[in-house]
Amino acid sequence: MITHLKGKLVEKNPTYVIIECGGVGYFVNISLHTFSKLEDVENIQLFTHLQVKEDSHTLFGFSERSEREIFRLLLSVSGIGSSTARTMLSSLSPIQIRDAIASGDVPSIQAIKGIGAKTAQRVILDLKDKVLKIYDIDEVSTISNNTNKEEALSALEVLGFARKQAEKAVDKVLSQDTSLSVEDIIKYTLKNL
Structure with a gap:
């Protein structure tokens, strides 16, 4: 199998x-994620996956x-082919896909073009345990806390608070209790503001 290619970008x-x-x-x-990472240099290296049909x-x-x-994990899901997996990686970064799977975030995965509710649920059902094990994520709450923090910050910005000021106050609240809901954080x- 070809594991990587290193050569001249033609x-x-x-x-x-x-x-x-x-x-x-x-x-x-390649995905749009990889395209955005490629610099306009003469020599490049890409990690590869060879699909033989x-x-x-x-x-x-x-x-x-x-x-x-992440691409290989997505291919292991029934109903996800290489073009769908590549579309997913073009829509979300690998870290965003990993976090969405680990936290069971169906709406984020469903927001990808061509992914319906059933497929998004199947991706999470099939890959959640694997992702938690591979990336050694002990608590899914850590990921959801980041989501709660972001939602709370967005709400505070809508209320007219400056992002930096709100972020400091939210961090102070979360340093005392990380299990708070979005409403409680706000x-x-x-x-404190």
């Missing part, structure tokens, strides 16, 4: 690149090992 497009290695040009499918061999390239790992923060 052509760069949002959906694919052509890399010349040892006189051979490789057509490599009866009628084709398709090469996928990733700027980071973590993106390739309520206690307003008392």
